[in-house]
Amino acid sequence: MIDSILLVDDEDLxxxxxxxxxxxxxxSLSLNAxxxxxEAAKLFQKWFQDGNNNDKPxxxxxxxxxxxxxxxxxxxxxxxxxxxxxxxxxxxxxxxNEPEEQAKAVQAGAQFWIIKSDDIEPRLEExxxxxxxxxNRTLPFKVYK
Amino acid sequence: xxxxxxxxxxxxxDLYTKKGIGLExxxxxxxxxxxxxxxKKYLKECETKxxxxxxxxxxxxxxxxxxxxxxxxxxAENQKIMDDLQSTLKGAxxxxxxxxxxxxxxxxxxxxxxxxxxxxxREMINSERARIQAEEAKTNAINDLDILQKRNQTELIxxxxxxxxxxxxxxxxxxxxxxxxxxVMGKDTQVISATWSNIFGILLxxxxxxxxxxxxxxxxTENKQ
Numbered sequence: 001m002i003d004s005i006l007l008v009d010d011e012d013l014x015x016x017x018x019x020x021x022x023x024x025x026x027x028s029l030s031l032n033a034x035x036x037x038x039e040a041a042k043l044f045q046k047w048f049q050d051g052n053n054n055d056k057p058x059x060x061x062x063x064x065x066x067x068x069x070x071x072x073x074x075x076x077x078x079x080x081x082x083x084x085x086x087x088x089x090x091x092x093x094x095x096x097n098e099p100e101e102q103a104k105a106v107q108a109g110a111q112f113w114i115i116k117s118d119d120i121e122p123r124l125e126e127x128x129x130x131x132x133x134x135x136n137r138t139l140p141f142k143v144y145k
Numbered sequence: 146x147x148x149x150x151x152x153x154x155x156x157x158x159d160l161y162t163k164k165g166i167g168l169e170x171x172x173x174x175x176x177x178x179x180x181x182x183x184x185k186k187y188l189k190e191c192e193t194k195x196x197x198x199x200x201x202x203x204x205x206x207x208x209x210x211x212x213x214x215x216x217x218x219x220x221a222e223n224q225k226i227m228d229d230l231q232s233t234l235k236g237a238x239x240x241x242x243x244x245x246x247x248x249x250x251x252x253x254x255x256x257x258x259x260x261x262x263x264x265x266x267r268e269m270i271n272s273e274r275a276r277i278q279a280e281e282a283k284t285n286a287i288n289d290l291d292i293l294q295k296r297n298q299t300e301l302i303x304x305x306x307x308x309x310x311x312x313x314x315x316x317x318x319x320x321x322x323x324x325x326x327x328x329v330m331g332k333d334t335q336v337i338s339a340t341w342s343n344i345f346g347i348l349l350x351x352x353x354x355x356x357x358x359x360x361x362x363x364x365x366t367e368n369k370q
Contacts, residue, residue: 013210020203024196029171118207 002131004030006057008040008076009093010067014116018061018093021121027128032057037069037076041084048084057088059131061114064094064101074101074108081109089134097145106141114144146177154184167191169198302359309355313348320344 005028007018015033022028034040040062047056060080062073077090091112092105102113111134114123123144133139149157161167168176168191178185324341327334 011210013206013213016206017203017210020199020206023171023199024203026174029174118211 001026002028002059002128004028004032004057004059006040006060007031007033007093008035008037008060008066008073009033009063010035010069011063014063017120021124025121025124025128027124028059035066035068037062037066037071037073040076041071041079044080044084053087058135059089061091061093062110064092064096074105074110077105077110078108089131091134097143102141102143110141111137111139112142112144147172147175148177148179149184154181154187158184158187161187161191167194169195298363302363306356306359309352313352316348317345 005022007015009015009018012035019031019033022031034043040060044056047053060077062076064073066073066076073092073094077092080088080090089111091110091114092102093114093116094101095116097115105113112127112130114120114127126144130139130142157168168188173188173192173195176188178188320341324334324337327337
C-alpha cells in the first residue's frame with residue numbers, strides 16, 4: 001500500500017472519484033488533492049528548501065492540462081524531478097492518449113501514464129501491482145490504457 | 146498501528162450496535178485489533194459499511210462526472226451552433242448592407258435616368274418645335290417660291306402681252322400710216338385698204354388669241370397648284 005498520494009487535478013469531482021477508488025482498492029492510506037500545479041510546485045519547493053521529506057507524498061498523480069495553472073502537468077513533473085529533488089514516484093493521469101505528449105512526459109521524468117475514463121479502477125489496480133517497480137525505479141515508463 | 150483500550154473498544158461497539166455509528170475511512174486500516182475477535186468483527190463491519198458508502202458515492206460521482214462531460218460536450222456543440230448562427234447573421238448583415246448599397250446605387254441610377262428622361266423629353270419637345278418651325282419655314286418657302294413663280298409668270302405674261310401689243314400696235318400704226326399716206330397722196334387705195342383691213346383683222350385676231358392663250362395657261366396653272 002502506498003503511504004501517501006498527492007493528486008494534482010483541476011476537477012474537484014475527480015478528486016472524489018480518485019479518493020474513493022484508492023480507498024476501495026486499498027491503494028493508499030492518505031490522499032491529498034490540489035487544484036493547481038502552481039500550488040503543488042510551491043509545496044515541493046518548500047519541502048526541498050526545508051529539507052523535510054516527512055510531509056512529502058510518496059507518489060504524485062498529475063493531470064496533463066490543469067486549468068487555472070500557469071504551467072501544465074508535464075512542466076510540474078519536470079520541476080519536481082529536476083528542480084525540487086527526485087524522491088517521489090510521479091506520473092500523469094489524463095484522458096489524453098497522445099504519444100507526443102507521452103514522449104514529453106518521459107523526458108520530464110514521468111514514470112507512468114494512466115488514461116482517465118469512467119472505468120478507472122482496473123487501471124489503478126494494475127498500477128498498484130506495478131508500484132513497487134516504480135518505487136525501486138526498475139520499471140520503465142508504462143501507459144495504462 | 147493504533148492500539149485502543151478495552152473501554153474505548155466497548156464504547157465504540159456499543160455506539161455501533163445502538164445507533165449504527167461506526168468508524169469510517171482509512172483509520173480502520175490502521176487500528177490494531179490485538180486478536181480481539183469481537184472488535185475485529187466490528188472493524189470488519191465498519192470497513193464493509195464504509196466500502197459500501199464509498200462504492201455508492203463513487204458510482205454517483207462517476208455518473209455526475211459523465212453528465213458533466215455530456216453537458217460540456219453539449220455546451221461545446223451549442224457554442225458551435227451559436228458560432229455558426231452568428232456567422233450566418235454576420236453574413237446576412239453583410240448581405241443586407243451590400244443590398245442597401247446596391248439599392249442606393251439603383252436609386253441614384255434611377256434618379257439620373259429620370260433626369261436624362263426629362264432632358265430627353267425636353268429635347269424632344271424642342272425637336273418637335275424645331276420640326277414644326279422647319280415645316281412652317283418649308284411651307285413659307287414653298288409659298289414664297291409659288292409667289293415668285295407666279296410673279297415671274299405674271300411678269301413673263303405681262304412682257305409677252307406688252308411685246309405682242311407693241312407689235313400689234315406698231316403693225317397697226319405702220320399699216321394705218323401707209324393707208325393714210327396713200328389716202329392723203331390720192332393714190333390707189335384698193336390694195337392698201339384690203340391689206341389694211343386684212344392685217345388689222347389678223348392683228349386683232351392674233352391679239353385676242355394671244356390674250357386668250359395666256360389667260361388659259363394662267364388659269365390652268367392656278368388650278369394645277
